[in-house]
Ligand code: ADP
């Protein structure tokens with residue numbers, strides 16, 4: 001029986017991890033080899049990726065896996081969207097890549113939007129305009145450092161950059177580039193009108209390749225250093241959200257579930273709420289609601305909204321830890337669960353309010369948001385956490401309703417994936433707020449999606465089998481909406 005082992009390296013905002021993926025007997029398993037922090041580093045009041053440290057951590061993970069679990073066939077890196085680094089003509093990294101929570105785009109957004117209004121960005125690229133998008137960051141970089149036009153020869157999105165550092169081959173993988181605001185809506189080519197209007201050099205964009213492309217082998221020097229043998233390096237679904245969505249076991253939607261109408265919530269630092277469509281949805285209504293179009297593994301479209309997710313809770317917990325009163329994720333969830341249901345809804349936050357998007361004192365910002373919007377201020381830690389979770393569930397529910405309006409068909413059930421589904425209260429609140437069945441799992445969705453896409457690139461599985469393999473490999477947890485809420489929903493129809 002064939003056993004395939006490979007490494008999925010997933011760089012999330014709450015941590016980076018090197019995961020061993022094992023495919024055997026028609027099932028896929030992931031095992032954590034190494035987990036390490038992946039916070040932004042600050043220098044001169046700007047926020048950056050710690051590229052060298054991360055590369056070191058990834059190498060340690062490969063070394064460990066090769067020694068204890070080898071032989072390994074391949075590796076692939078996925079990261080969050082929008083961030084990038086530059087290579088010079090010699091193929092060396094130029095400058096440290098910025099982190100999107102850096103604030104250098106603030107000063108240039110108006111100038112960019114004067115040349116290319118948000119509605120046109122949406123029409124030309126399918127992407128919702130946002131100051132974190134690559135297009136805004138690149139525009140800011142070129143304004144601040146005009147010499148970049150000469151010095152930079154390629155722009156590599158972060159997973160492409162790390163895959164390049166491993167293999168020496170530079171490509172532009174479509175799923176990660178679909179977050180940039182620089183490609184056409186189906187991510188098949190650069191959005192030439194955008195580049196022209198903003199005077200961005202097209203030569204910076206490398207050769208586009210689809211998710212699941214073998215781009216080379218681990219550099220010989222690294223093979224020797226890490227004792228790994230000739231690993232293949234694969235451009236996977238290198239956007240973490242594309243990988244997460246590739247792991248969703250659609251088709252488990254229960255009695256009401258038609259596959260086409262199942263939605264997803266990828267629940268980590270961000271909450272990504274959406275569904276897959278055959279084509280990008282470019283209507284003014286989709287734009288006005290705040291949706292974006294990104295590419296999925298296999299070339300379908302992902303219509304989704306980026307909602308500032310458990311970041312709110314992570315930042316709150318970070319503040320408490322710094323004040324010497326740390327609280328684990330599990331303790332946080334349990335505290336909020338302890339509140340009585342009937343009095344637990346204290347205030348509702350809009351998680352996407354710009355107030356919450358940058359690092360800082362989250363409880364203080366929540367307080368000022370509540371005062372600004374005339375709502376009671378949550379006082380205890382339990383109340384603060386509960387307010388965050390209830391607000392996330394409310395914002396998921398309104399987004400699901402918008403999706404139903406846009407597609408003209410009801411959402412049958414919702415697949416929740418990612419680290420956040422370990423918060424059972426959040427899953428239950430989401431079932432209650434949406435009135436839909438929640439099918440939760442897998443937790444390590446990005447890593448599993450990353451593994452599956454590598455397996456297709458290696459020719460070990462067919463793309464069409466991937467979701468069945470996940471369904472076979474682990475059972476999801478189901479949450480039903482509370483009865484009172486179903487009744488009140490039906491009453492309104
Ligand atoms: P990312 O990929 O953005 O780093 P993850 O998908 O790993 O995010 O999800 C991280 C989030 O999952 C954390 O912010 C935390 O809120 C939640 N989480 C992780 N572990 C637990 C747990 N044991 N109980 C409840 N929530 C958890």
Ligand code: LRH
Nearest residue numbers: 080081082179240241270
């Ligand atoms: C989630 C994510 C999301 C956005 C954001 C920047 O981790 O990738 O899809 O692109 O980070």
